[in-house]
Amino acid sequence: MKHYLVLSLILAGFVVHAQKNYSALVLKASEIMENTKDGAEYRKALNLYEQAFTLYPDSIASTDLYNASVVASEVKDYDKAFQYLNPLVKIKADEEHAPGWSYIEGESSESDYKNLLSDRRWKILKQSTAKEKKEFYQTLSENREEFFRKKEVQFGHKQAPKALYAQIKNNQPFLPKAxxxxxxxxxxxxxxxxxxxxxxxxxxxxxxxxxxxxxxxxxxxxxxxxxxxxxxxxxxxxxxxxxxxxxxxxxxxxxxxxxxxxxxxxxxxxxxxxxxxxxxxxxxxxxxxxxxxxxxxxxxxxxxxxxxxxxxxxxxxxxxxxxxxxxxxxxxxxxxxxxxxxxxxxxxxxxxxxxxxxxxxxxxxxxxxxxxxxxxxxxxxxxxxxxxxxxxxxxxxxxxxxxxxxNPFPGKISWEFDDDRYGSIDWLSDIKLDTLQFQAAWQKNLNFRITKWLKYDEKDSLIVEKTDKNAFDFPRKSGKIKAEYTQNTFRIETSRVASFSINISPEMIDPGQRVKVFINGKLYFNRKIKYDRELMLENFEKNRDRERIWINRIHFKV
Missing domain, CATH: 3.40.50.1820 (Alpha/Beta hydrolase fold, catalytic domain)
Structure with a gap:
């Protein structure tokens, strides 16, 4: 219940000027609910909700109906509770309101309405919410289907590689949204x-x-x-x-x-x-x-x-x-x-x-x-x-x-990681660690000490607490790779790296010329790059990135 009370307080701060008096009444009622468990005070809150609903019927919000029904249940005014629950259930989800049934089907509903569970009207209400809930999720499903609706595009598996590259890059299967x-x-x-x-x-x-x-x-x-x-x-x-x-x-x-x-x-x-x-x-x-x-x-x-x-x-x-x-x-x-x-x-x-x-x-x-x-x-x-x-x-x-x-094809990359799941960055991928290797001198952990921290004391006053700890932790050994390319030549330096791949785009190189790859000063590769049709399609299916399309991938073991 507290979640919805806090939400009510937040939303109340953003209502339009015309609802000012309504908001003042329900805000006061919700404050009473939050700050007391006294029956007489609950009755005051209920009276405030009734006053707000009577004077401003066009301003009634689902959250306020929910709060009013809960407080009516607490004071055992069951008729009033169902008076507010019945219209609440019928509220449809829109730009500002959660569906009414969600208040009755929510995780806290049985504790909120514990006094109503034995009332026959509660069973009827639950049956009504089941129908509303089914319709709501059906609408959600239809909206999701409409969101993902698109034109059907077939990529030509037999077309020339350069034509396939252009087709992927210019792919636009999108439709208007409702x-x-x-x-x-x-x-x-x-x-x-x-x-x-x-x-x-x-x-x-x-x-x-x-x-x-x-x-x-x-x-x-x-x-x-x-x-x-x-x-x-x-x-x-x-x-x-x-x-x-x-x-x-x-x-x-x-x-x-x-x-x-x-x-x-x-x-x-x-x-x-x-x-x-x-x-x-x-x-x-x-x-x-x-x-x-x-x-x-x-x-x-x-x-x-x-x-x-x-x-x-x-x-x-x-x-x-x-x-x-x-x-x-x-x-x-x-x-x-x-x-x-x-x-x-x-x-x-x-x-x-x-x-x-x-x-x-x-x-x-x-x-x-x-x-x-x-x-x-x-x-x-x-x-x-x-x-x-x-x-x-x-x-x-x-x-x-x-x-x-x-920049989908940066000229320089520097990447450090301690988990193979995150061994990819831009045109470098599948980088694997080998923490048994020697750590290069240029691989260093950067850090600083934190000596002060702010905290709230028991009086909710902000105080300064002394501390002494590192800003960053390094629980595992890591590897690092530095890479750059220019004019068809790649130069790579590694530290504690077992293997990696270089992904190639025609926007990075001249495919008509040889590509050279130097790793830690040694020449590992010196050949022309061909288009790989299956790799292009596989990569696009994996990332849906039309600005970064790989035509080939070169894998290296260090």
Whole structure:
């Protein structure tokens, strides 16, 4: 029940002026519910809900009907409880409301309505919700089918390789979309399903390529997978400014839903989700492959930073509000940032990561000449995006997105990793570790010490606590590879690497000339590159990337 009460409080802050009096009444009622268990006080809350519903019948929200029915059940006014439950069940999901049946079928419903379970009307109500629930999921399924509907495209397996390359690159099977917001179910594994919400520009045109921004939510330890999302829950509330500026610049927004077990920070079980969701979306809508970005808040910002450190290849840039810049599932190889960029928005009253540590991080980024910026906002706590004063941060993000593009074939790459699952970066792939090898002198761990941390004491006052710990952990041995190419010549240096592959694009080399590959100063390869039709099709099926199409792959053992 507390989840919905908190949601009611948050939503109340964003109602339009015409609903001010209604909001004041239901806000007061919900505050009473949250802060007391006294029967007389519950009766006061119920009276406030009744007053609000009577005076402002056009403003009644599903959350308020739910709260009123719960408080009526608590004071054992069963007639009133069902008076509010019956219309609640019939509320359809829309841009602002969860479906009414979800309040009765939710995980906390039996505790919320414990006094009603023996009432015959509860059984009738449950039968009604079963029908509404079935219709809701049928509509979700139909919307998902419409979202993924596209033109059928057949790639010519017998056509000339260069013609196939051009066909893949110019592939545009996309169709118009009937809606702006799609809640899409996503299979995590055989026993778990979640969802992501896609928010499209107002006048989405399937023939036009669009930038895309993922937003990763925080509080992953307290989150649950969700079969569906309603638009108000993701593009609204704390994320309202993402939606405002995305709509202005015609950027597609995507909001995945993670959980304690499956997320982008504390567990590798869910780290695959964002790249896989991106692949799915690319089959349905026209995405500019060189303009895909990730942002987030708190745990979500740490997730954004983690993709930068571990799996940046599909993305152009990374952002975070109140970030803890650290990989929690392995080593934090900070020089990996030099393959991309990161913009952080920090506050001076953040218990999640101290301002002094952010300053040290900025100094380290300058030392290694990384594309990194930190914007400090003073006088704000960890939940900075909640405040209207956070709005100036968003034009910074969207201006950067407008001017930034991924280079799909960078001339130089430096990559360090300690898990073979993340042994790929741009045109290098399948890099395998050999930690028994000698570590090269140029492979060094960068770190700094954190000596102060902010925390809340028992009086909810922010205090400074002394600490002494490294900013980054290195629980496993790692390998590193440095690579560059120019004029058909590749030069590779390795440290603790057993093998790797170089992926070749005709935009990187002249296929009419020999390609030379030097590894640790020794010539390993000196031949012309031919087009591999099956590799082109396999790679496109794997990544749906029209800007990075490999025509061949050369594998090396070091």
């Amino acid at each position: 809606m702006r917001n799609y809640s899409v179910s996503f299979k995590v594994n055989d026993s778990a399903t979640t969802s992501y919400l896609v928010h499209l520009p107002k006048n989405y045109q399937p023939q036009k390529k669009y930038a895309l921004l993922f937003f990763l939510h925080g509080a992953v330890r307290y989150s649950r997978l969700a079969d569906y999302q309603i638009p108000q829950e993701a593009p609204g509330g704390w994320n309202r400014y993402y939606t405002k500026y995305a709509d202005l610049q015609e950027v597609i927004l995507v909001f995945p839903q993670g959980s304690k077990t499956y997320n982008w920070m504390t567990s590798d079980n869910g780290f695959f989700m964002v790249p896989e969701i991106l692949k799915q979306i690319k089959t349905a809508i026209n995405i500019d492959d060189n303009k895909v970005f990730i942002s987030g808040h708190s745990n979500g910002a740490t997730g954004s930073f983690s993709y930068l450190m571990k799996q940046p290849s599909p993305f152009a840039g990374f952002y975070g509000f109140n970030t803890h810049p650290k990989v929690f599932t392995g080593g934090t190889f900070i020089e990996n940032i030099k393959n991309r960029s990161f913009i952080n928005f920090s506050t001076d009253q953040d218990y999640y990561y101290p301002p002094d540590a952010n300053d040290d991080m900025t100094r380290l980024m300058k030392e290694i000449q990384a594309d990194y910026r930190d914007y400090r906002f003073k006088g704000f706590p960890h939940w900075f995006p909640m405040f209207s004063e956070s709005e100036p941060a968003y034009p910074v993000i969207f201006s950067d997105m407008e001017n930034r593009k991924r």
